[in-house]
Amino acid sequence: MTTFTYPSEYFDIEATLTCGQLFRYEKIAEKEYVVYSMDKRCRLREDNGAVLLTTEDEEYFRNYFDLAFPYDEIVKRYVAFPELEKAVKHGKGIRILRQSLYETVISFIISANNNIKRIQGIINRLCVKYGTKMDDYYAFPTIKQLQAATVEELKALGLGYRAQYIYETTKTLEAALSELQENIDEEKERKILLSQKGIGPKVADCIMLFGLRRLNAYPVDTWIFKANQTAELNTPQKVREYYSRRYGEYAGIAQQYIFHYARNASKNGGEE
DNA sequence: ATCCAGGCAGATG
């Protein structure tokens, strides 16, 4: 077990964990969280301008939290957009994580037409029922473990009509994942993802952004659509097209600022 | 009670 630190100016634990890119974390105290990824975990605590990370796999979580990525430059870039200024200042400590592709695929199939609280509950129950028991927590189920699940069992965990999607996709996903590991372009990536049951345009964008490190992807869910919608941009697809071009190479990070701000602002009724 | 949540599949213009 090792502990290492990182400055908190561009690493806001709470914003990073609660902005909907991952679903396996828990708050254990003020400014203190535990994050789970595949079969690993990491404890995070913010104290006096620094984030303290404690884990048995430092290398994994340095990569996972992408600690070498220059978020100061990203913030500088996007705070210059007038419509983004408030959202960026509010969420400038958000980082986009380098998550497991497989876990991201399963998680975001479950995310469809669902809310974050319930997604977390479902994924936790999946881990407990199918995942390997570690010391005092459960790993995310491997694809083999998940392939053993029946549709009825999955429904019993609250997956609803997504049970069938998970059931079918676990059967086809290994081949798709190995294709995705190859060096292919975005269009092909997207096409492979869309061929999996339960993955449509929005979920594909999330998987590309969070699981495949396509930082230009701009997922449009109901929150983003409400935030970006205008008389001309009156469909999710038009919003996606317009803003992924407007925000460019790191549009997905801008998207996270907007998403987090929209959700947070509606919770607290406006400021900060 | 109706609406909504990080939408998708399938059917129909």
Added chain:
DNA sequence: CATCTGCATGGA
């Protein structure tokens, strides 16, 4: 190509 409908579940 675009648009429409039905859909599991639980909290507000």
